[in-house]
Amino acid sequence: MAGDGRLSILALFFTVFLQIHPILGGQVKGSVPLDVTTFDKIVPKFPVVLVKFDEQYPYGEKQDEFKKLAEQLSTQKDLLVAEVGISKFGEKENEELGTRFGVDVEEAPKYKLIMQGKDEPIPYEGEVKYDDLLRFVKDNSGLWIGLPATLxxxxxxxxxxxxxxxxxxxxxxxxxxxxxxxxxxxxxxxxxxxxxxxxxxxxxxxxxxxxxxxxxxxxxxxxxxxxxxxxxxxxxxxxxxxxxxxxxxxx
Known part of the structure; x- marks a missing residue:
């Protein structure tokens, strides 16, 4: 019976962990997660939006570069940094957003710069590096972004x-x-x-x-x-x- 009690507690622990794990994994300071229901409600409200399309729960060096980028750009009032997590399995969350923007999750992460008054988003084609992404935003957005060594x-x-x-x-x-x-x-x-x-x-x-x-x-x-x-x-x-x-x- 004692063993059954321990198993029940363990099962409860893993149930709670699985429920909160996506939240813990998905929080990036300075970035807003978007999905099919919120994308078109939020994006048009900002002059410039940098969207990262990625797998549902990204990790590793490329995600670390994104975290640095999102935090650096978080003070820009006219710029929103957002991310869309795409799942190929189960309910295939946000797959239609991937299709709409020409993103194959197998090639993720992919970055798109969306600007008011522009018909098409500007795709980022370079390496997923903090400095390169920051220059990409500065070069194309018209916003003043204080890159290292700039005055x-x-x-x-x-x-x-x-x-x-x-x-x-x-x-x-x-x-x-x-x-x-x-x-x-x-x-x-x-x-x-x-x-x-x-x-x-x-x-x-x-x-x-x-x-x-x-x-x-x-x-x-x-x-x-x-x-x-x-x-x-x-x-x-x-x-x-x-x-x-x-x-x-x-x-």
Whole structure:
């Protein structure tokens, strides 16, 4: 009888665990879970929505990257980070959302950026890496997102720079150099220097330099580099993304 009691308690424990486990596994700070009944009620309320389509209870390195991303973007009032869990078994939850957005759960996770006024979502095609996803959102959303090594004041100057006619570029570069003088933080000074060097290259080679430089630096990133070099490459890509976003807005 005592053994039966222990088995009953054990069965009760596992019943409760199975009920709460999806909740525990599904909570990601800064992200909102959506399903077929809530998707179209919530998504249209935000100017920008980044949706991750994934298996029902994701885990591992890619999910860890998403957790970092969701937390970083949680302060953006015009941006919602959401996730849709798709199940291929049982009741096949949210499978119709996967079909609607062209997502095969076998290839998950897949990210889509949905923006008001755009007919189609923008798919993310890169690796599931926090920095790359953050740049993807910044490049395409038009929102100011403080990536590592970027400076808000210099991003504003970048917007002005990329929208300016050729005869005004030197004047804006001078303004950027003046903005550098009061900076005290060493990392901020290094970041400002990256902005100014890119501005001078754009002045010399034209605004297409930004895209060609991004391609060149990404190739360096894929090669064998030291930890310090990798950090410098990441910082340069982050600043370049400010120029890319500014050029897109100018168009």
């Amino acid at each position: 808000e004041a210099f991003d504003k100057l970048t917007m002005e720079f990329m929208a300016a006619s050729d005869d005004k570029l030197a004047e804006i570069i001078t303004k950027a150099e003046e903005e550098t003088k009061p900076l005290e933080d060493e990392q901020d000074k290094k970041s400002a220097d990256i902005y100014i060097k890119i501005m001078k290259k754009v002045q010399e080679k034209g605004k297409d330099f930004v895209n060609t430089e991004i391609t060149r630096v990404k190739k360096l990133q894929d090669g064998k580099v030291s930890k310090t070099q990798r950090e410098n490459i990441k910082n340069r890509l982050n600043v370049l993304s400010s120029f890319k976003a500014a050029a897109k807005d100018e168009l």
